[in-house]
Amino acid sequence: MTATAPSYPTVAPIEPPALLLDGITKTYRSKAGAVDALRGVTYHFGRGSFTAVMGPSGSGKSTLLQCAAGLDQPTTGTVVLNGVTLSGLSEVELTKLRRAEMGFVFQAYNLLPSLTVYDNVALPLRLTGRRPSRNDVHRVLDQVGLDGKAKRRPAELSGGQQQRVAIARALITQPSVFFADEPTGALDSGTSRQILGLLREATDRAGQTVVMVTHDPVAAAYAERVLFLSDGLLAGHLDRATPTQIAAAMSDLEPPTGAVGWGKR
Amino acid sequence: MTQLFYLSRQTVSRHRSLYAGSFVALAVGVFLLGLAATATAATIAYRGPAASAITVTTLGGDGAAPRQIRVPFSDADVSGLQVVLNMVGAISGFITIFVIASTFAFAVASRRQEIGLLRLIGATPRQIRRMVLGEALVVALAASVTGALAAQLATPLLLDKASYTELAPVKLEPASPWVPLAIAVAAGLLVAMLGARSAARRAGRVGPIDALREAALEPPRIGPVRIIFGLLFMGGAITMLSLIRPSSGDGAVPLAMFTPMVMVIALTLLAPLVVPVVGRLWAVPLVAWTHVSGRLARSNVVAAPRRSASLAAPILAISAVAGSMVLSLSFAADSAGATIRDAVRAPVVATGGAPVTGPGVKAVDAGVPLQMVRIDRDDAELEDVEGIDPVVATQTRDLTPLAGDVRQLTGNTVAIGKEMSGFEGYKVGDEIPLVFVDRTPVKLRVVAIVKDAFGVNPSLLIPLDLARKHAPKAEPERQFVLPADGVDPASLVQQLPHAQLAAAWEADQAAGVRKGNQLGLILLLGPAGLYSAIAIANTLLMGSLQRRHEFITSRLLGATPAQIRRMVLWESSLVGAVALSLGTAITVTVGILIRHAMNAGLADVPFTVPWGVLLGIGGLCLILAIGSALAPTTYILRRSQPSAVME
Numbered sequence: 041m042t043a044t045a046p047s048y049p050t051v052a053p054i055e056p057p058a059l060l061l062d063g064i065t066k067t068y069r070s071k072a073g074a075v076d077a078l079r080g081v082t083y084h085f086g087r088g089s090f091t092a093v094m095g096p097s098g099s100g101k102s103t104l105l106q107c108a109a110g111l112d113q114p115t116t117g118t119v120v121l122n123g124v125t126l127s128g129l130s131e132v133e134l135t136k137l138r139r140a141e142m143g144f145v146f147q148a149y150n151l152l153p154s155l156t157v158y159d160n161v162a163l164p165l166r167l168t169g170r171r172p173s174r175n176d177v178h179r180v181l182d183q184v185g186l187d188g189k190a191k192r193r194p195a196e197l198s199g200g201q202q203q204r205v206a207i208a209r210a211l212i213t214q215p216s217v218f219f220a221d222e223p224t225g226a227l228d229s230g231t232s233r234q235i236l237g238l239l240r241e242a243t244d245r246a247g248q249t250v251v252m253v254t255h256d257p258v259a260a261a262y263a264e265r266v267l268f269l270s271d272g273l274l275a276g277h278l279d280r281a282t283p284t285q286i287a288a289a290m291s292d293l294e295p296p297t298g299a300v301g302w303g304k305r
Numbered sequence: 306m307t308q309l310f311y312l313s314r315q316t317v318s319r320h321r322s323l324y325a326g327s328f329v330a331l332a333v334g335v336f337l338l339g340l341a342a343t344a345t346a347a348t349i350a351y352r353g354p355a356a357s358a359i360t361v362t363t364l365g366g367d368g369a370a371p372r373q374i375r376v377p378f379s380d381a382d383v384s385g386l387q388v389v390l391n392m393v394g395a396i397s398g399f400i401t402i403f404v405i406a407s408t409f410a411f412a413v414a415s416r417r418q419e420i421g422l423l424r425l426i427g428a429t430p431r432q433i434r435r436m437v438l439g440e441a442l443v444v445a446l447a448a449s450v451t452g453a454l455a456a457q458l459a460t461p462l463l464l465d466k467a468s469y470t471e472l473a474p475v476k477l478e479p480a481s482p483w484v485p486l487a488i489a490v491a492a493g494l495l496v497a498m499l500g501a502r503s504a505a506r507r508a509g510r511v512g513p514i515d516a517l518r519e520a521a522l523e524p525p526r527i528g529p530v531r532i533i534f535g536l537l538f539m540g541g542a543i544t545m546l547s548l549i550r551p552s553s554g555d556g557a558v559p560l561a562m563f564t565p566m567v568m569v570i571a572l573t574l575l576a577p578l579v580v581p582v583v584g585r586l587w588a589v590p591l592v593a594w595t596h597v598s599g600r601l602a603r604s605n606v607v608a609a610p611r612r613s614a615s616l617a618a619p620i621l622a623i624s625a626v627a628g629s630m631v632l633s634l635s636f637a638a639d640s641a642g643a644t645i646r647d648a649v650r651a652p653v654v655a656t657g658g659a660p661v662t663g664p665g666v667k668a669v670d671a672g673v674p675l676q677m678v679r680i681d682r683d684d685a686e687l688e689d690v691e692g693i694d695p696v697v698a699t700q701t702r703d704l705t706p707l708a709g710d711v712r713q714l715t716g717n718t719v720a721i722g723k724e725m726s727g728f729e730g731y732k733v734g735d736e737i738p739l740v741f742v743d744r745t746p747v748k749l750r751v752v753a754i755v756k757d758a759f760g761v762n763p764s765l766l767i768p769l770d771l772a773r774k775h776a777p778k779a780e781p782e783r784q785f786v787l788p789a790d791g792v793d794p795a796s797l798v799q800q801l802p803h804a805q806l807a808a809a810w811e812a813d814q815a816a817g818v819r820k821g822n823q824l825g826l827i828l829l830l831g832p833a834g835l836y837s838a839i840a841i842a843n844t845l846l847m848g849s850l851q852r853r854h855e856f857i858t859s860r861l862l863g864a865t866p867a868q869i870r871r872m873v874l875w876e877s878s879l880v881g882a883v884a885l886s887l888g889t890a891i892t893v894t895v896g897i898l899i900r901h902a903m904n905a906g907l908a909d910v911p912f913t914v915p916w917g918v919l920l921g922i923g924g925l926c927l928i929l930a931i932g933s934a935l936a937p938t939t940y941i942l943r944r945s946q947p948s949a950v951m952e
Binding site: 106111112131132135136138139140144150152153154155159163164166167168209213 | 312315316419422423424425426427428429430431432512513514
């Protein structure tokens with residue numbers, strides 16, 4: 041692991057970054073007092089990059105993802121996605137941007153149980169008011185290897201299949217940035233490999249950008265760069281690292297034995 | 306829009322159980338509305354025998370052109386049934402809005418995560434609102450059509466039951482159902498959309514980040530708009546309450562029936578603020594009495610004010626509306642009884658038209674009842690009239706003139722009641738155009754305005770000779786008898802056929818009023834009560850079924866099933882007690898005001914509180930509330946082991 045560098049080289053220096061975080065802080069206030077989840081994060085995610093974000097519980101990695109995706113407002117700092125500053129947008133503008141530019145894959149609660157696989161995948165297009173073309177839907181289903189399951193409902197699929205449907209749903213709008221939060225958290229290793237392979241493919245083949253939060257060194261090793269977050273600050277990065285290297289770096293970040301973390305946030 | 310409607314349809318068919326409550330509630334609501342509408346259509350279509358109607362021309366003037374009006378001229382009056390049916394419709398519609406609002410609020414709250422997910426993948430708040438309204442439309446369409454069909458099937462049954470009763474002493478036949486059923490379906494859709502609106506707005510406020518959160522406790526705050534509307538309705542209700550005063554006359558009773566509804570709306574809007582406060586009060590003895598279960602119940606009621614509020618709403622609605630109605634009508638009967646008692650001065654009353662003669666009889670006030678059509682500027686109405694001998698009648702009953710002199714009631718003259726004079730603006734010396742049953746038009750000069758005494762004097766009194774001339778066949782229904790000096794009324798009653806002591810006759814009349822009220826109450830509150838029962842059970846059932854996870858977690862923490870059941874028992878009792886105490890407060894306020902309003906000028910009015918009925922309403926609400934919370938809890942606890950939480 042390299043020492044914390046003052047700046048990070050972008051992966052594709054010719055183009056402007058797909059996602060830019062500039063001095064992001066996030067403070068949660070409650071009756072018990074203020075908690076600083078993020079304390080100033082600046083980073084450029086290059087177009088077509090696959091970045092994993094790791095860190096111990098409470099390091100702020102989920103908050104980082106939520107701020108980056110415009111799901112949560114940073115307390116200070118700006119997020120710029122493809123040249124658009126998120127903080128100036130209204131709820132509807134933000135929704136439309138999310139619709140067009142972002143895809144989401146999360147650990148659970150991904151699919152609408154009332155809709156078939158086909159309808160789940162077609163939903164983002166329906167929300168834009170367009171009638172989805174059958175070819176498009178079947179193309180992305182084919183891409184994730186589920187073309188035969190279009191008429192099933194989520195409950196009739198395995199966890200890995202459900203996650204692939206979620207990826208297909210994210211793929212159909214051809215977003216420029218994928219946000220993934222523990223996408224393999226609930227899956228076995230074989231299924232995890234398929235899912236991560238699909239994300240990898242999105243960056244390699246379509247030039248899409250992937251930002252993935254994970255605690256699994258094996259999953260993180262699919263990224264070309266792993267960012268480490270500790271106590272709300274970037275603590276370093278590893279490029280093209282093996283799972284063993286990543287795990288070693290993680291254990292350096294964990295609080296010393298005996299200290300008790302306070303869970304998430 | 307069509308794309309979203311597709312989604313709504315899918316969601317509804319998937320979450321069938323979630324919407325089953327809304328469906329049943331709305332179907333029953335539309336059924337009642339539809340029944341009220343088809344029956345009303347039947348009463349409108351009823352024309353009676355053609356011979357017994359008269360066509361008159363209104364006076365016109367003051368912007369109103371004279372027009373022809375056909376007035377049915379018989380006892381076949383169905384307006385009583387119409388009034389009752391209209392009220393059934395109003396109450397059904399009112400309660401339906403409530404039920405739909407609370408069931409949809411539940412449906413939205415339980416799908417917070419799913420809605421968050423939709424927001425995450427690009428649905429705008431507006432689209433979410435439309436989706437929820439779309440769901441309401443899907444449910445409402447199905448429910449309204451079902452309810453309307455059921456109403457159509459039940460209409461002949463209802464008309465059969467309603468025919469030849471006090472409310473409609475005629476044979477009623479079903480009329481064309483299309484218009485009334487279309488109205489009922491449209492009302493059902495409208496009511497559903499109104500009820501779903503607040504749920505839709507709340508759904509629109511769910512953020513994309515909610516997709517990532519575990520279902521959390523609801524935000525405790527209620528919006529300023531809701532508070533403002535709550536206060537506005539409260540202000541309206543208080544204004545209406547202040548109108549329930551002696552000068553309101555006959556208007557006091559309808560006011561006493563509709564004010565509770567406005568009050569209920571106000572309290573429901575403010576419920577997230579009010580319910581925890583009242584809940585805390587009721588919880589004091591509960592916490593002192595039980596160990597942990599009462600304490601948990603208090604926390605659950607107080608910490609989730611919005612849920613407690615929606616559980617309390619239907620109980621509050623029916624207890625306040627039914628309680629006020631029962632109490633008001635009972636007090637109205639008390640007041641009517643006292644009025645009749647005060648108006649009769651003769652000690653003996655003979656029923657029937659047979660001439661009363663014999664030793665011991667000083668004078669007989671054998672007034673002749675008849676009907677006349679009274680014509681005014683823009684309308685003509687059939688009025689009850691009595692032909693009296695002013696010399697005798699002023700001795701046998703209270704005909705104290707407020708203006709003019711009753712003794713001048715000879716020739717073409719009339720004495721009128723105070724309320725009619727106030728309503729129509731007639732003064733002593735005015736001429737009132739009237740038409741006799743024999744179609745003779747006449748103009749009668751007002752010679753006196755007398756105290757109202759409903760049940761004894763109709764609002765128009767004409768000279769006995771005039772009445773006999775135009776209605777020769779009319780016979781007295783009751784005759785007030787003055788005994789000769791020194792004759793004991795009790796012994797006179799023994800000698801005369803069909804005679805009663807005045808006190809006994811008065812009691813019979815008051816009992817008759819009460820019996821008539823009872824029929825109306827059953828017609829009004831029967832369906833509304835049934836419906837509210839469904840609503841109460843529905844909201845509590847849904848509320849408990851949603852807490853599966855919580856119950857299982859509690860089991861995992863070491864709570865025994867009995868402890869959880871006790872907690873739910875206390876919780877639902879607490880919510881029930883809060884709702885019933887608010888309902889009682891409304892009932893008592895309305896009761897006091899209406900009593901004051903109707904008893905002005907009367908002394909020694911009997912005080913009849915129908916305790917049995919009132920306590921029955923409260924008890925039923927409580928039993929329903931507790932039962933429908935406990936049943937699903939028991940079911941959940943039996944079906945799931947603590948390990949289920951690990952799934």
